Amino acid sequence: MSPHYLSRDRQVELAQIAQSIATPGKGILAADEHAAIIESRFSPMDIQNNEENRRYYRQMLFRTKECSQYLSGIILCHETFYHKTDDDDIPFPRLLNEMGIMPGITVDRGLIILGGTDNETTTQDGLEERCREYKKNGAQFAKWRALIKIGPTCPSQLAINENASKLARYASICQQCGLVPIVEPEVSLEGDHDLEQCQRVTEQVLATVYKALSDHHVYLEGTLLKPNIVTPGVNCVKTYTIEQIAEATVIAFRRTVPTAVPGIMFLSGGHNEENSTAYLNAINRVQLYKPWVLSFSYGRALQTSVLRAWKGNKNNSEQARKEFLRLTKQNGLASLGQYEISA
């Protein structure tokens, strides 16, 4: 029931490294200045800022005799981490390890502004640059998928919080880049849970996601939600009618999704084409106030029949397109609650 986080061996290894760095009388050299920072150090001394000078400078420091008496660790940047000594071609990390100095590495990618604050920052992990690039090339919206499992010890509070917080941070970055974020906190179909349990978990997840979006100052009117339909787990023998599933789904959203969100675009999850359409249709027919567009964001449920028609043969393209139009049309109708199964 309670999974180990780290093996005992890994714990011992980590504690030994940490204690070795925290040797009384020793400290760390932070030699992880990237090229732009080095410039500000070299230029006042009239030292040219090129890669070899940077390499040589670090080699000079590392080879200071006796410095390992006072240095237990040295932090490197990415460039330096892959540099080697010029005489005997030893990678710096190995050189340091052999000197009894722990080599370290900076893994963050610099700072990035937190939207809605007085230019406060968080630490970059590369998402923003990709979003700017995609927007420049015509993207209008983006998608980030988080997955929540249901099980005897799942979902944990950590999984819910971590995923909600990541979705919110992603949404904030997207909006700053001009992309509408589709927020996808998928609750997995896998498991033995019943309908009620799926509903409760979905409510808990969505409540946490919308609190996180609020904390991150995300503009809700410029977002969309891509949730699961509330259904029992695939292993659950209990049977529910389509209407029960549709009602549980609508109740869960009424309790958690703000009215300001323009649309809820369901994911098909593991459901087949037929069920995906039937659920969407039934959801739109539930007799409760539903202040959002309730539509689809289907992958497999819009493509299985298409692939079957196409078979990878260009001559079948027309037939494949016909299937595709049929599927999109029937889900378009279902998103209005106007799909008739016999139609």
Next chain:
Amino acid sequence: MSPHYLSRDRQVELAQIAQSIATPGKGILAADEHAAIIESRFSPMDIQNNEENRRYYRQMLFRTKECSQYLSGIILCHETFYHKTDDDDIPFPRLLNEMGIMPGITVDRGLIILGGTDNETTTQDGLEERCREYKKNGAQFAKWRALIKIGPTCPSQLAINENASKLARYASICQQCGLVPIVEPEVSLEGDHDLEQCQRVTEQVLATVYKALSDHHVYLEGTLLKPNIVTPGVNCVKTYTIEQIAEATVIAFRRTVPTAVPGIMFLSGGHNEENSTAYLNAINRVQLYKPWVLSFSYGRALQTSVLRAWKGNKNNSEQARKEFLRLTKQNGLASLGQYEISA
């Protein structure tokens, strides 16, 4: 005082995209299956999974006449996003935009296990693979820097929480890869704040960081802390003695940093060589119980004199190394509280 999060124009743009996707009767095609997923769709239909087939398949779908009556958006994966039509060389995003279908893009990088849970996941952003690579190449520890500002409306709760949560997630990933994470929640020297305010913010930040590390099941005995020395802001005219600064620093750590953490390795922040050593020395002399090694993780404060001696000239290397040894030695002594300024 209250910064705008998004400009009005940006809000209007985002709301229009979102509403356009949430058009009644329309939905989204999720066509963002990456190559491995496509395999599972193509192979049962005996369709070969190569890039041109993937490209052609998407083109076939996108060019389905009238499908834009039922599709308001299509989500692409990275590969497809940069594909073009074969006849007139139009990038897919442009094709879709011209059809009145919003092109979207998946930006997450798949799932990654959350340590300490029953194989629950969060969504990947690329850090884990880099950490595994660095460990394989000899790295023993890693560093991630977060920066907290002090100002009239700073730090916000968002900045504190977001940075603490990122540090904790980074620390968890590092430990799973066998790297000791150095946790660096730097409180910036910039500003007009006095010593007391810096102490209060430092306490608040550290309390939040250690709660986040606990939430993420980080093994504290295998971590190190790299904090700021508690000092007034650089613009603050008030003067404090080195002893007052050292005492405020120790009190702040006694209130927040668990005993299980082996070492606190100070960053030099904006302090010069002399002050960095003097502060560290004074901190180690404070007459209060301090159950950690209190040492240094200095960059500039271990290098300024070295650069001045070296001047980028290999002939000066010996002299530069002498300076470097002098600095490491005096900080080594300071980490024991044994540095004498006249020495």
Next chain:
Amino acid sequence: MSPHYLSRDRQVELAQIAQSIATPGKGILAADEHAAIIESRFSPMDIQNNEENRRYYRQMLFRTKECSQYLSGIILCHETFYHKTDDDDIPFPRLLNEMGIMPGITVDRGLIILGGTDNETTTQDGLEERCREYKKNGAQFAKWRALIKIGPTCPSQLAINENASKLARYASICQQCGLVPIVEPEVSLEGDHDLEQCQRVTEQVLATVYKALSDHHVYLEGTLLKPNIVTPGVNCVKTYTIEQIAEATVIAFRRTVPTAVPGIMFLSGGHNEENSTAYLNAINRVQLYKPWVLSFSYGRALQTSVLRAWKGNKNNSEQARKEFLRLTKQNGLASLGQYEISA
């Protein structure tokens, strides 16, 4: 800007008490068993559980010679705290203080079940018994008011979280007792803030309140909200139209209040009769989807004219009732957006 939490003198006093209790080689006697617990201790020894025996027993313990060499503190229950020695009539707390033993007191009121958990508990503060009593005597709903201030350093995260959490706990207790909780997180009119700032704070407060209600498993369909109208602070010279105020109010609720909440019953705050009605009317006329009943929960705004008519004279009762009917009727119409000022 940063208020002292405790004066330096109070800090010194508290630290001295705490250190005195934490004297090496000394500990605490927990003598705070209330009568029911004492029963379980006395009865196996055939000791009668009456107040004098309880008093005598404690006196016997406290007067053990030399016990103050090993006891630094003794915790008392309410009854014992007010007992005295039988020979010289000294209150026990004074007796202990004079012996150099710190007297302590238990202040909680026992355990109470947390709704929605596996009979987990929180510690009682007396609310539940009052709620059961009120329900028994005919109450159908209850009200709890929290007040949030806007100012240069307000609202703090602490104030928002603490008040949201108290409202949620209150709502959970009410529902367990069969009372519908009216949740009142009032954002104060006092201050210089503009309309936008009030809206932002209101959104932040409501997002936090609804997250707390979700955490506490409160059944939203059985609650009502009593919020402020979103208005600029009373000291703010800027003028806004009634329509701007109404729109800001509706936008804030659309972003935060779940659809499942049946009604939002505004408080009049500092607004007079006329404005209270006009705002409510305008709010109901805003051309945005509003999936709740938007009505009033007014005090002063339904009574000022009534009191002026009544003047404390029974002969004026009929006239006073006429005023009261006029006010309730016009607000009833306003809650439908059907109030005409000239009417």
Next chain:
Amino acid sequence: MSPHYLSRDRQVELAQIAQSIATPGKGILAADEHAAIIESRFSPMDIQNNEENRRYYRQMLFRTKECSQYLSGIILCHETFYHKTDDDDIPFPRLLNEMGIMPGITVDRGLIILGGTDNETTTQDGLEERCREYKKNGAQFAKWRALIKIGPTCPSQLAINENASKLARYASICQQCGLVPIVEPEVSLEGDHDLEQCQRVTEQVLATVYKALSDHHVYLEGTLLKPNIVTPGVNCVKTYTIEQIAEATVIAFRRTVPTAVPGIMFLSGGHNEENSTAYLNAINRVQLYKPWVLSFSYGRALQTSVLRAWKGNKNNSEQARKEFLRLTKQNGLASLGQYEISA
């Protein structure tokens, strides 16, 4: 596994009350002004503020013909709730229920300052006045007990957060009144859990408690902790040595309890006299840095032998005191790690 929060019947009852109050075109009269507020309404009109006038005034309002067409609920204060009509002696709540107006009741007790903020408030529940009274009568410290259970679905995040937050609020109030708060987050011995699970839960609880104390600006140097000893559940057949229990306990505190806390005073929980002393002794002998006084706050473990000697007979007092001194002395020695079982 997933307990019902409210029965279906209770849900229906609550939803009906809430919907009845949220009837379109109707609102609430807030007639819950307590005597001091009424003064400010009556006095400008020259109405005398006595209980009968308050009663009469409310009766006059409630009996306004047709007002129930526009009023769905009326909120009363405590005094009014127990008033009756003067002619036919009907309690006001019954009167209103019969008119089809839902009677409500204000249950909060006014506002109270949040320490460490710019005079922000939370809503009173009566604790502060009791603390002031106890301090005036000689109390120096106070105790508040929270109980955390371990079980298949326990502790829930709600139980941990709610109890941590209550302990922090209690501690803040105590300190404002000059009482040292003893913070007691007891992890129950009941259950089948093993030592490791108890340790993990204890760490999680303590991390949350100290984060809450930080959030509430509690002055740690003026607090004490009263935790459980980390032990397996009573139903757990696994056996551990006293040394293993002592080590797990110390490791848990080293990971969570700040150095600034002067003392950790263990509760005996369900342990008998002998074990309580043996555990405390062993804890003080663990070969790890322990920057606090580790002592006892025992009830039963200091009294069982005393009661057995006393038997409720004054003639046995001397013998009882001898037992009491023996127990306090051996625990005093154990708190120094100097207790020898054979002694």
